[in-house]
Amino acid sequence: MIPIVDEGLGNSAYLVELGDGRALAVDASRDLRAMRAEAQRRALTVAYAAETHLHADFLTGALELAASDGARILASAAGQRGFEHTGLRDGDEVDLGGLTLRAWETPGHTGEHLAYLLLDGTRVLGVFTGGSLIVGAAARTDLAGPEHTEPLARAQYRSLRRLAGLPDETEIWPTHGAGSFCSASPGAERTSTIGRQKLFNPLLDVADEDTFVRRFLDSLGSFPPYFRRLGEINRTGPALVGRARLEPLSAVHVRALLEDGAVIVDVRPARAFAARHIAGAISIALRPQFASWLGWLLDPGTPVVIMRDRDQDPDEIVWQALKIGYSVAGELAEAWPGRQASIPLISADRVGGEAILDVRQHAEYTAGHIPAAVHVELGDIPGAGLPDEPTVVMCGHGERAMTAASVLARAGHGRLRVLNGGPDDWAKATGQQLEQGA
Numbered sequence: 440m441i442p443i444v445d446e447g448l449g450n451s452a453y454l455v456e457l458g459d460g461r462a463l464a465v466d467a468s469r470d471l472r473a474m475r476a477e478a479q480r481r482a483l484t485v486a487y488a489a490e491t492h493l494h495a496d497f498l499t500g501a502l503e504l505a506a507s508d509g510a511r512i513l514a515s516a517a518g519q520r521g522f523e524h525t526g527l528r529d530g531d532e533v534d535l536g537g538l539t540l541r542a543w544e545t546p547g548h549t550g551e552h553l554a555y556l557l558l559d560g561t562r563v564l565g566v567f568t569g570g571s572l573i574v575g576a577a578a579r580t581d582l583a584g585p586e587h588t589e590p591l592a593r594a595q596y597r598s599l600r601r602l603a604g605l606p607d608e609t610e611i612w613p614t615h616g617a618g619s620f621c622s623a624s625p626g627a628e629r630t631s632t633i634g635r636q637k638l639f640n641p642l643l644d645v646a647d648e649d650t651f652v653r654r655f656l657d658s659l660g661s662f663p664p665y666f667r668r669l670g671e672i673n674r675t676g677p678a679l680v681g682r683a684r685l686e687p688l689s690a691v692h693v694r695a696l697l698e699d700g701a702v703i704v705d706v707r708p709a710r711a712f713a714a715r716h717i718a719g720a721i722s723i724a725l726r727p728q729f730a731s732w733l734g735w736l737l738d739p740g741t742p743v744v745i746m747r748d749r750d751q752d753p754d755e756i757v758w759q760a761l762k763i764g765y766s767v768a769g770e771l772a773e774a775w776p777g778r779q780a781s782i783p784l785i786s787a788d789r790v791g792g793e794a795i796l797d798v799r800q801h802a803e804y805t806a807g808h809i810p811a812a813v814h815v816e817l818g819d820i821p822g823a824g825l826p827d828e829p830t831v832v833m834c835g836h837g838e839r840a841m842t843a844a845s846v847l848a849r850a851g852h853g854r855l856r857v858l859n860g861g862p863d864d865w866a867k868a869t870g871q872q873l874e875q876g877a
Contacts, residue, residue, distance in 0.1 A: 443474045447730055448731065451616060452467045457537065470761065491555065494614075514527065515528075521676055527553060529542060530542065538558065540556070546598060563609050565610035572640070573613035574613060582666055592652045613629065661816055663734050686768070690774070707746065717746060718777065730762060733759070744770065786858075786859055793828075795833060798839055827851065831857070837861075
């Protein structure tokens with residue numbers, strides 16, 4: 440069992456050796472670089488590509504695996520996918536050539552969700568739980584729309600109980616985990632066992648369905664708007680990628696793109712952006728979370744021009760965009776003749792006398808924030824209608840704050856500064872206590 444972890448999206452795909460140079464891939468992303476590297480290292484060809492559900496947070500790589508490796512795609516028949524696949528229903532089994540994959544209908548995270556039991560004869564080796572039972576939690580049920588949220592939460596309750604009936608030693612291999620906006624899992628562990636989850640997962644310790652639904656729905660936070668689109672794209676089948684590279688663009692070409700509505704996304708570190716950047720550019724530092732914030736803040740139809748440092752990997756930029764269904768027009772490959780700007784980056788001991796804007800997620804803010812700080816999550820900044828006044832923007836470290844400040848500056852706000860650090864740095868510098876709660 441080889442987990443392929445996407446730290447940015449908080450997800451795990453899996454590669455299982457089946458013998459004779461064949462492998463099973465489960466919930467593979469369109470960004471197959473890590474999975475292909477693992478397969479090549481072991482001289483494996485992916486013979487089967489199984490999907491637990493119609494993913495909302497990334498585009499599937501199953502079609503790419505079918506095209507490149509001849510993989511047979513396995514997925515829920517209820518998903519009515521628009522491409523060639525083997526549609527499975529509850530109890531259906533697939534002979535993998537020694538091992539067996541058994542489908543269990545486990546609706547909740549999505550209506551067509553499947554879990555897959557991996558069997559060696561009659562012995563259950565483990566279960567791919569997708570977005571049903573995950574470590575310490577269960578994946579959200581509100582992606583299909585408000586009218587489906589509670590019915591799916593009730594289905595999730597029943598699915599969790601079904602999975603909890605497996606032997607305690609059964610390993611669970613979830614897709615979603617810590618860092619995923621599909622889940623609220625707080626811990627670092629990504630796999631577990633049924634027995635450990637019965638001991639430590641609070642959702643398996645709820646006495647009745649109504650209590651479960653109330654607690655579960657109260658725990659749901661915000662999620663990027665592209666989550667509403669990707670499920671349908673995954674149902675119809677995303678286009679094969681083909682060649683993926685960051686095309687060099689001249690300043691003249693970039694200026695023409697900007698006149699047609701393009702946006703410059705500056706992926707350099709926050710400190711470099713603070714010192715000097717193209718006026719109107721949005722700062723989204725290249726790190727594992729780059730794709731999430733790109734998809735949260737920009738419309739998928741907006742042409743994107745990249746500004747990067749020469750030592751930043753262009754393939755990483757392109758593939759992070761492609762895995763959530765975004766493409767980039769290219770990168771600025773020469774000096775920019777237009778207006779430049781800067782946004783000061785300040786230390787915690789220099790905060791004072793200005794409005795403080797905290798752009799972290801709700802759970803982060805309620806856990807501890809600077810007194811009197813205004814809270815607006817980063818994803819809500821574009822439509823927040825904030826006043827143009829002297830403001831210190833802050834998050835946990837500075838990257839999200841710089842993104843928020845760049846969005847505000849693009850909208851015409853001035854007198855912005857960004858905290859280099861987070862609330863704990865402020866508390867240490869001032870000797871004051873953070874406030875908790877909303």
